[in-house]
Amino acid sequence: MNKNLDRLQPYPFEKLADLLANSRPDETKRPIKWSIGEPAHPAPEFxxxxxxxxxxxxxxxxxxxxxxxxxxxxxxxxxxxxxxxxxxxxxxxxxxxxxxxxxxxxxxxxxxxxxxxxxxxxxxxxxxxxxxxxxxxxxxxxxxxxxxxxxxxxxxxxxxxxxxxxxxxxxxxxxxxxxxxxxxxxxxxxxxxxxxxxxxxxxxxxxxxxxxxxxxxxxxxxxxxxxxxxxxxxxxxxxxxxxxxxxxxxxxxxxxxxxxxxxxxxxxxxxxxxxxxxxxxxxxxxxxxxxxxEEHVRENRAIYRRKFDAVLEILQPCMDIYRPQAGFYLWPSVPIDDASFTRRLYEEENLLVLPGSYISRTVDGVNPGVKRLRMALVAPYEECVEGAERLAAFVKRLAV
Ligand SMILES: Cc1ncc(COP(=O)(O)O)c(C=O)c1O
Missing domain, CATH: 3.40.640.10 (Type I PLP-dependent aspartate aminotransferase-like (Major domain))
Incomplete structure (x- = not known):
């Protein structure tokens, strides 16, 4: 076998599956997935x-x-x-x-x-x-x-x-x-x-x-x-x-x-x-x-803009989160370990995010992904707003 294969790390989503293997989400809430950066707006008809x-x-x-x-x-x-x-x-x-x-x-x-x-x-x-x-x-x-x-x-x-x-x-x-x-x-x-x-x-x-x-x-x-x-x-x-x-x-x-x-x-x-x-x-x-x-691309941007406006309005008062210059991810910092945060958020709110440390490495003792989350706002507007409300409620509970 190629010896370099041993240097490959498990994919972040494999790590996420392992993290949540023994977790059960609150199934009274519909699942919302912000973990994968897979675009979910419709493909252009033309x-x-x-x-x-x-x-x-x-x-x-x-x-x-x-x-x-x-x-x-x-x-x-x-x-x-x-x-x-x-x-x-x-x-x-x-x-x-x-x-x-x-x-x-x-x-x-x-x-x-x-x-x-x-x-x-x-x-x-x-x-x-x-x-x-x-x-x-x-x-x-x-x-x-x-x-x-x-x-x-x-x-x-x-x-x-x-x-x-x-x-x-x-x-x-x-x-x-x-x-x-x-x-x-x-x-x-x-x-x-x-x-x-x-x-x-x-x-x-x-x-x-x-x-x-x-x-x-x-x-x-x-x-x-x-x-x-x-x-x-x-x-x-x-x-x-x-x-x-x-x-x-x-x-x-x-x-x-x-x-x-x-x-x-x-x-x-x-x-x-x-x-x-x-x-x-x-x-x-x-x-x-x-x-x-370019028309469909402008329309696509308008959908993201509306989602980011709504989600940030809900989250900015209660957590350390900034508006990105571009792209469809949010990269907030959280007060506890990012993996524990992710697991508890999933269990209590049925909202799935990606721990920041799963997409970063430790260099000279510093890992810039620690205590951060990656959240992809790819879901439809209503789902993003609902996800933001659940996240805000979770963060407020954490703080007390
Ligand atoms: C930073 C970055 N580059 C490249 C890709 C690959 O995209 P694709 O293979 O669909 O062109 C992705 C996919 O998520 C990505 O996040």
Whole structure:
């Protein structure tokens, strides 16, 4: 067996199942699930229609690089969304469709990291678990950068010692962050790009929550936008990951893309011809339609905005909770151990959340997920409001 498999940690939801194995919820209350970040708003009807209309495509093997129609739709979307110069994104060279970003984020590490030379992969803490597993399976060590309230959950790149940067071959950034909701500012991006220029590592920017934000006039800044402003017109060492899962409520379609540095994408495409699963032709047609429409994305944001407004109005008076810049998670701190809080909340209120420490690691004795919860506001409005009322009641009982 590959020895690195022993380094993989159980998935957070396995840990949650173990935590609750002997618990019984109060069944007089309907179950409310805020633990998993699975979008629950309806998938757009027009996308479903395009999918059905193109089922004949199932009789063909798709190619790894995807159809030109899809790559053009993605290029146009990227160029408009991130204010890139016309022609900056060549659909033949700078874009690669993938079957959801999860598997791409994972396999990407294996194609850019050379496991020799004590390589490290820098990543945020708390984090999306795939980054950590990707580093281990690429035969190197993760280096965690803690995200704390003291620094507005921004990674402090300047705190990383030069000896780590010298060994660094890949940095995962999650902006907007799962779970903190923080987005990298232009200044932060430039700070990272400056360090990358000196140390020659690749930046993998996971931007799958970039289209869920609260102020229509302030969309999160993406890495390609920052790189372009920084003067990297060829996006050297910069690669972004985007998904239709959250943006368009299509987690089951398994559709996303990787874009950026043409040199890296060329090699990554080659690697994917061995291991990657090309998108089925009907999926490609449906995806092209989804990337070409913004109306459903604006409507989606409006639904989240209404839920966050209502939930925060209920919770802010009774707990330490802030409004995220983007994404659909809340990341409050709680007065007791996060796992005990989660278990009692489930037993007493039939409301399921994820303990913060299940998606973070202890570094130098500090674990930034301890005494925090991750709560995904994916359920319908009424259910979110009811969940917030139950959580508020629970917190008030805890306090007496
Ligand atoms: C931070 C982050 N990145 C990537 C993904 C993967 O999304 P998908 O594979 O559906 O594109 C998720 C899914 O929850 C996520 O939270």
């Amino acid at each position: 996308v479903k229609r395009v999918l059905i209309e193109n089922l004949d495509g199932l009789s063909k093997y798709p190619v790894t690089i995807g159809s030109i129609e899809l790559r053009e739709a993605i290029s146009t979307w990227l160029t408009t969304r991130f204010a890139l110069p016309a022609g900056a994104i060549d659909p033949d060279k700078n874009v690669l469709p993938v079957s959801g970003t999860r598997e791409a984020l994972f396999s990407f590490a294996q194609s850019v990291v050379n496991g020799a030379d004590e390589a490290v992969v820098v990543m945020p803490n708390p984090f999306y678990q795939i980054y950590e597993g990707a580093a281990y399976m690429a035969d190197c060590d993760p280096y965690f950068v803690n995200l704390n309230a003291d620094n507005q959950f921004q990674p402090d790149f300047k705190s990383i010692p030069p000896s780590v940067w010298m060994r660094c071959q890949l940095v995962y950034v999650c902006s907007p962050s799962n779970p903190t909701g923080a987005c990298l500012s232009m200044e932060k991006w430039h700070e990272l790009l400056t360090i990358a220029g000196k140390n020659d590592f690749v930046i993998a920017s996971d931007e799958c929550y970039s289209e869920i934000y609260f102020n229509e006039g302030e969309p999160p800044i993406g890495l390609l936008e920052a790189a372009n402003e920084f003067g990297l017109s060829d996006f050297k060492n910069c690669v972004v990951f985007h998904s239709l899962s959250k943006r368009s409520n299509l987690p089951g379609l398994r559709s996303g893309f990787v874009a950026g540095d043409a040199r890296i994408l060329d090699k990554y495409r080659l690697y994917r011809t061995y291991h990657g699963c090309a998108l089925p032709p009907p999926t490609q047609k449906a995806s092209a339609a989804a990337w070409q429409d």
